[in-house]
Amino acid sequence: MNETSNPEEDHARHTGANAADDVVGRAGKAPGHAAFARQSGGTWRTVTAQEFADQVTGVAAGLVAAGISPGDRVAIVSATRYEWALCDYAVLMIGAVSVPLYETSSAPELEWMLRDSGAVAAFVEPGRCQATFADACAPSVRRSWAMDLPGLNQLCGAGTAAPAGEVERLRREVTSDSPATIVYTSGATGRPKGCTISHGNLISQVDEILAAGGIADEVLTEDASLLLFLPLAHVLTRLAQFAAVRAGTVVAHTSDFQSVAADLATFRPTAVLAVPQVFDKLYRTAARQAATAGHARVFRSAARIAIAHSRSLDTGGPGWWLRIRHRRFDRLVYRTVRAAMGGRATVAVSGGAPLPPSLAHFLRGAGIRVLEGYGLTETTGAVTLNLPAAARIGTVGRPLPHWSVRIAPDDEVLVRGPGVFTGYRHDEPGTKEVLDADGWLRTGDLGRLDDGYLTVTGRKKDLIVTTTGKNVAPGPIEDRLNAHPLIDHAVLAGDDRPYLTALVTLDPDAFADWKRDHAKRPDATVTDLCHDIDLVTAMRAAIDAATGDVPPAGAIKRFRIVPTRFEVGDELTPTRKIRRDHVLAKYSDQVEALYSVGS
Structure with missing residues (x-):
């Protein structure tokens, strides 16, 4: 078998057992530092670490007053937004189990997941989500709250009836083995499966991401900002948010794909998280705008030079002629590509599907380093990641600290590490089928290892x-x-x-x-x-x-x-x-x- 591992690195690790401890920790360390930014009246208003911690504690107290106990499942049915983070951390803080559900789910899909998870309560985004939720019949759901300012204020107000110090007591009672969340797979190959993920899974995954070379120093810093627009019901987006909160990076949200371009322009993040389709759309839009302006040939030439320049970085660097042409096209083309991502972003993280190497080279040649990674819902997100100083385009990087990757004789990718989930809800045979006694997870993906870098070549089931x-x-x-x-x-x-x-x-x-x-x-x-x-x-x-x-x-x-x-x-x-x-x-x-x- 072909195998690679990343041994433990010497770095500061999270010492608490509750994934919501980071909210309290950031407020204690830097109470006035901006933690989030939310849109209000067309402008971005910052929310400090202390304000966020107070709001999370208020919602958590409201849940306690409403009778939510440790281990109870609480669903979140909403698009990506600030209130999503607020409610998620509140659920985790009291030891309840967060169940994120996609806002695009149909009523029958929503009903099945609510029943399967045994959710007793739900936060629901007003509008279409509320209508779909109303059509879903889930007898176990006893309470629901609107995820808007009036609804959450009402819940916080009710929280005054909770015993003093109860939220803090519940937060401290959570252990690393306590279930934190049930995340449903996307259902690409059938009915979604509920993956039970512990607080320890979440905490260790944030540890490993921030310990990976260059992430805490260059990407997720206290001076950085991150715009999230992918669904927070997906573990990749949610893990990025957890890591950003721990690191003190300002997080903003947008749920309307039609407004992403405008939000990038006004928020101007230093980093963007997206799936390959978003980066492909960026490229196509730039090419189409150039063609409309009569500059199609210029754009094609600029794209070729960007790709050539990026490839040269892996083979000794660009020659003088390539450097001259690259500088010329930077003035003519590449700065407009960077402007489309807000003008400040120098790093983009891609996951969820393979990123075409030519597109990754184009973006790097245009001044945006793309860090492509690999992971599953069952691994609580990233297993491997291309790092700023050690990226190999065309691969999904090397294992994060404490992770091991093995290629089986039939080319299936096997992984083992601290983020491997507890198991599928109500499906012990399915859990045993993918997870062996030694902790190796069968991913169902096919791949190969070259110098420790993983390349995913397809899905075993899709062959x-x-x-x-x-x-x-x-x-x-x-x-x-x-x-x-x-x-x-x-x-x-x-x-x-x-x-x-x-x-x-x-x-x-x-x-x-x-x-x-x-x-x-x-x-x-x-x-x-x-x-x-x-x-x-x-x-x-x-x-x-x-x-x-x-x-x-x-x-x-x-x-x-x-x-x-x-x-x-x-x-x-x-x-x-x-x-x-x-x-x-x-x-x-x-x-x-x-x-x-x-x-």
Whole structure:
């Protein structure tokens, strides 16, 4: 077996047992230091560490007065926002168990997770979430509170009835083995699974992130700021928030993807956490704006130089001619790319899915270092991470302190470390299936190790086996296709078939540009043009270009343009991963047509 580990490093570690201790600790260390920033009247208002601690304690007291006891499950049904952090820490502070649920969940999905978790109470964001929550029938939920200022103020007011010192007593009674949260997987491969994560898991994961070289010194510092817009129900975003609170980094939130660009411009964070689709959107937007201004050739040249400059950093550094051209394009192009992220961000953390190496090189060449990592809900977030001074683009980095990674004979990635979860709720057989007696977790991902750096090559479950006996991991090929400006999402088919085929959806902005450039009606839809010879030819060329150097087994013989975009809650999980089995079942007629004689 191929294995790598990161032994214990000499660093200061968290000494408490409650994940909410950091709130109290920051208030004691730097009460007047800004901990959060929240929007009010179009401006960002800071919340100091002491103010936040007081608010968390007030909500916690309200929960105690409402009869919430240690071990009780309390759901949070909301998009990413300041109140999410407030309620989450309040639940943890009294030893209750936080159950974060995606705001995009349907009523039946919400009902199932509320029942499965045994939630006795819930915080619910006003508006659409409240309507969905009302449609979900969960008899165990006895109380619910609106996650807005009036609702939380009312809860805090009721907290005055709680016995004096009760919140502090409950906080100190929590042990590292106490359950802290039940986090549901995204459901990309079936019904979501409830992962029980302890306070010790959360605390140790923050320890390891801040101990990793360059993170506490360069990324999460007291002078830094972080904008979060991915769902806090996802463990990656939530862990980033825990680490930022511990480090004293100012955290801001936004839940509307349409306003992310505006919020980046006004908040101007020093670091951004996102999934690859966000960085891809940044690149596509910059390219489209350049083309609209008549500077498409300049942008393409700048992109090539950025990638070349980034690659040279791994091979001795750029030569004088490359440095000159890079400086020129920095004035013309790269500063606008950085401006799109607020103008101050020099670091971006990417996770949740593989980041195309060319995109990572472009961003680094444009002045934004991308730190790509790898982890699962079952590992309480990150297991490996590319660090500022030791990044290898195309990999997901080396193990964090106290983590070990092993590659099994069948190429499955196995991991062991302090963040490995307690188990799946109500599913002991499922827990035993992935977690052995020695603490090794079977991730279900395929990968390889090179010099201690992990490269994830696909999902074991997604492996396509053709009738010719060839094994094909669809993920890397789909990532190549998705990198094309015209393609929004691609899904491969071919299991137990003679060859590979693909379903593709179109990026709406790129499609509009394509129609203009090819003299098509501006109001023509994808349905109108999905069989248009020009569009089909362009898509064929894109597929051939993306798969030109893959082995013959990875060649895509036929494809079909799907007229409608994939949406979160249907074809996509809340973190925008493809729900592969669902897509292939939903579009089974189109898949069958691709294998029909004469199609």
